[in-house]
Structure formats: C-alpha cells, structure tokens
Amino acid sequence: DVKVTQSSRYLVKRTGEKVFLECVQDMDHENMFWYRQDPGLGLRLIYFSYDVKMKEKGDIPEGYSVSREKKERFSLILESASTNQTSMYLCASSFVNLNTEAFFGQGTRLTVV
Amino acid sequence: GESVGLHLPTLSVQEGDNSIINCAYSNSASDYFIWYKQESGKGPQFIIDIRSNMDKRQGQRVTVLLNKTVKHLSLQIAATQPGDSAVYFCAENMGTYKYIFGTGTRLKVLA
Numbered sequence: 001d002v003k004v005t006q007s008s009r010y011l012v013k014r015t016g017e018k019v020f021l022e023c024v025q026d027m028d029h030e031n032m033f034w035y036r037q038d039p040g041l042g043l044r045l046i047y048f049s050y051d052v053k054m055k056e057k058g059d060i061p062e063g064y065s066v067s068r069e070k071k072e073r074f075s076l077i078l079e080s081a082s083t084n085q086t087s088m089y090l091c092a093s094s095f096v097n098l099n100t101e102a103f104f105g106q107g108t109r110l111t112v113v
Numbered sequence: 114g115e116s117v118g119l120h121l122p123t124l125s126v127q128e129g130d131n132s133i134i135n136c137a138y139s140n141s142a143s144d145y146f147i148w149y150k151q152e153s154g155k156g157p158q159f160i161i162d163i164r165s166n167m168d169k170r171q172g173q174r175v176t177v178l179l180n181k182t183v184k185h186l187s188l189q190i191a192a193t194q195p196g197d198s199a200v201y202f203c204a205e206n207m208g209t210y211k212y213i214f215g216t217g218t219r220l221k222v223l224a
C-alpha cells in the first residue's frame with residue numbers, strides 16, 4: 001500500500017512563528033504536492049514538486065515556501081505564520097505518468113493563534 | 114471536530130439503499146477523473162477513476178459514470194453502509210500535474 005505520512009496531525013502555532021510541515025512518501029513517486037483545504041473552497045494547490053530540488057508554484061503560494069532535498073520528502077514552510085493560514089494541510093504524491101491518482105496523507109490541522 | 118464539511122451539500126440515504134453523488138466538472142479538456150472519499154479527520158482516499166474514453170467504470174459496490182457532453186460525473190454506491198458516511202469529491206485532470214477538485218458532498222447513512 002502507498003503510504004504518505006505527514007509528521008503532525010494537529011499543530012498550534014503563534015502568529016509570526018516559522019512553521020515546518022513535513023511529508024514523506026514510500027512509493028518512489030516523482031510528484032509531490034501541498035494543498036490546503038478550507039470549508040467551501042475545496043482543495044487548493046500551494047506548491048508542487050516533480051523532482052528533487054524542483055518546485056512549481058500552485059494557485060496560492062503566497063506566504064509559503066517548500067523544500068525537496070530528497071525524493072521521498074517534501075516540506076512546507078510558513079515563513080511567518082498568520083491567522084489566515086489556519087487550515088487543514090494535505091500532502092499528496094503521484095507517479096509522473098499522466099492520468100494517475102494522487103495519494104494523500106492524513107492531513108495536518110494547523111491553528112495559528 | 115472536523116470543519117472541512119461545514120458548508121457542503123448533504124445527501125442522506127437509508128442504509129441498504131443506493132447512493133448517487135454528482136459532480137459537475139469545469140474543463141472540457143479534462144481527460145481523467147477521480148472520486149475520493151474523505152472521512153472525518155482523515156486525508157482523502159482514492160475510490161475509483163475513469164478516463165475520458167470511457168463512460169462507465171465499475172468497482173466493488175461503486176460505479177462511476179461520465180457524461181462528457183454535459184461535463185458531468187456521478188458516483189453510485191450500491192447497498193450503502195454506515196461506513197460509507199463521509200465527504201465525497203471528484204477531481205479532474207487534463208494530463209498535467211494539476212488536479213482540479215470539487216468542493217464535495219457529505220453522505221450521511223441513516224440506520
């Protein structure tokens with residue numbers, strides 16, 4: 001079974017803190033994604049990576065950065081957390097082949113106070 | 114509790130009945146579609162997919178129908194069970210890395 005593991009289920013951080021969300025996949029997938037999920041808005045893509053050290057901005061990259069130093073690991077960084085970044089964050093991975101499903105982690109619910 | 118589903122349309126179905134969940138997709142160029150199930154507090158889980166050269170695909174207790182003319186996708190769940198209670202959403206893909214996700218429908222199974 002494909003496994004995508006996010007380091008934390010729940011996080012509470014203070015405004016202005018630097019926050020790291022970690023994601024690891026064990027299926028040797030080339031593609032990795034970070035989404036946020038908010039009520040009524042569905043999943044919105046923050047960043048995408050198709051290879052080690054490669055990254056592409058998604059639809060809502062402002063306030064975020066990412067790091068992919070190893071194929072299996074994709075990190076999302078909130079440089080200075082703000083209350084409007086309170087959300088559910090979902091990591092996903094997929095093969096580079098077109099028309100394949102994305103596999104998701106269990107999600108990290110981040111609250112910024 | 115999980116707040117993801119607060120504003121979602123809800124489908125209530127009696128246990129044992131069939132469920133039909135609908136999705137209107139946005140891009141006529143999309144050629145691959147996926148249905149996901151998301152239980153409270155968990156990440157989305159793949160259910161079934163379909164490519165644009167098909168109009169129907171069946172899995173175990175689930176069937177996906179694709180109508181490209183009206184850009185409509187549906188998920189049918191046979192003999193709905195309490196464990197089917199979740200949020201269901203569709204995703205479309207145009208053969209790129211980008212998936213476009215629907216906002217979802219909450220399925221409630223009544224005992």
